Amino acid sequence: MKRRKLLLLASGALITLPSCGSKKSKGTAQKSTNSTSRVVPPGGTKGAYRPPAYAGRGLKNPSINLPSSFWGRTVTHRSGPSSQPYVAMTFDDGPHPQNTPRLLNILRDRNIKATFYVIGNCVDRHPHIVRRIVAEGHEIGNHTYTHRKLTTLRSSEVRTEMSKTQAAIVRAAGVKPRTMRPPYGALRTDQRNTIFSEFGYPTIMWSVDPKDWKRPGPSIVSSRILSSSRNGSIILAHDLHKPTIDAMPRTFDGLLAKGFKFITVSQMLALKGQA
Numbered sequence: 001m002k003r004r005k006l007l008l009l010a011s012g013a014l015i016t017l018p019s020c021g022s023k024k025s026k027g028t029a030q031k032s033t034n035s036t037s038r039v040v041p042p043g044g045t046k047g048a049y050r051p052p053a054y055a056g057r058g059l060k061n062p063s064i065n066l067p068s069s070f071w072g073r074t075v076t077h078r079s080g081p082s083s084q085p086y087v088a089m090t091f092d093d094g095p096h097p098q099n100t101p102r103l104l105n106i107l108r109d110r111n112i113k114a115t116f117y118v119i120g121n122c123v124d125r126h127p128h129i130v131r132r133i134v135a136e137g138h139e140i141g142n143h144t145y146t147h148r149k150l151t152t153l154r155s156s157e158v159r160t161e162m163s164k165t166q167a168a169i170v171r172a173a174g175v176k177p178r179t180m181r182p183p184y185g186a187l188r189t190d191q192r193n194t195i196f197s198e199f200g201y202p203t204i205m206w207s208v209d210p211k212d213w214k215r216p217g218p219s220i221v222s223s224r225i226l227s228s229s230r231n232g233s234i235i236l237a238h239d240l241h242k243p244t245i246d247a248m249p250r251t252f253d254g255l256l257a258k259g260f261k262f263i264t265v266s267q268m269l270a271l272k273g274q275a
Helices: 099-110 120-125 127-135 155-173 189-199 218-228 242-257 265-274
Strands: 003-008 013-018 086-094 115-118 139-142 234-238
Touching (some): 086 099, 099 242, 120 127, 120 155, 127 139, 127 155, 139 155, 139 265, 155 189, 218 234, 218 242, 234 242
Parallel strands (some): 086 115, 086 234
Antiparallel strands (some): 003 013
16 A cells, blocks of 8 residues: 555554545546546557446445334444345545546446445545535544554544544535544554544444455455455445546456345444344
């Protein structure tokens, strides 16, 4: 994962953060035409992925109501119920000024809804992208403000990571996140319970990890997701990596061809509570 180093003068600690682009992005979300539905390999158009005829035509999102008390007492979730063909596609570490708008175009073309676990400082840099995410019906989750490993932080620092990110999301889009995902998947049991108690966030992990952060290439990312996804899968990906976005048209269309339907994490939890 491409990272930039930040020196925290107050603590003297050197940490790394995912790069979410320049402080000020140029313009608003980029316009896209064919780039969202077709991936052209470096060698040219030979063998380029072409979406099936149904892509973007008449696909409907599942209608799943969210009861006010559907969280129950479960603090950590890695998957949903296996009885129905639903998957939740999740993207971490954004918003990115180029890659996230392109991903949103791909999702829009197929009428697919996803969940974005955003980093607070990236939200403050690119609030217009967060507004677009929410406006187009996707879900926003809390992924901390600085992407620090929470198991290395004091309780007060964890609270700050959560509260600053929630405030940034509210400023940008006027909504509060329903769930959180810890950077690197690292969170102690006591921290999970405290976050759940104080913020109401269940901790969302994943059941499918294509390891796209290692940048194995679009075709490998896609094949890993397609071969590993099952009913109730929560799929991990990262919208700050261009190769990951390149993999998504083939991935989404492949999952649709297998009969899967896409829902948000909150909808997955609602189904899980009703199962």
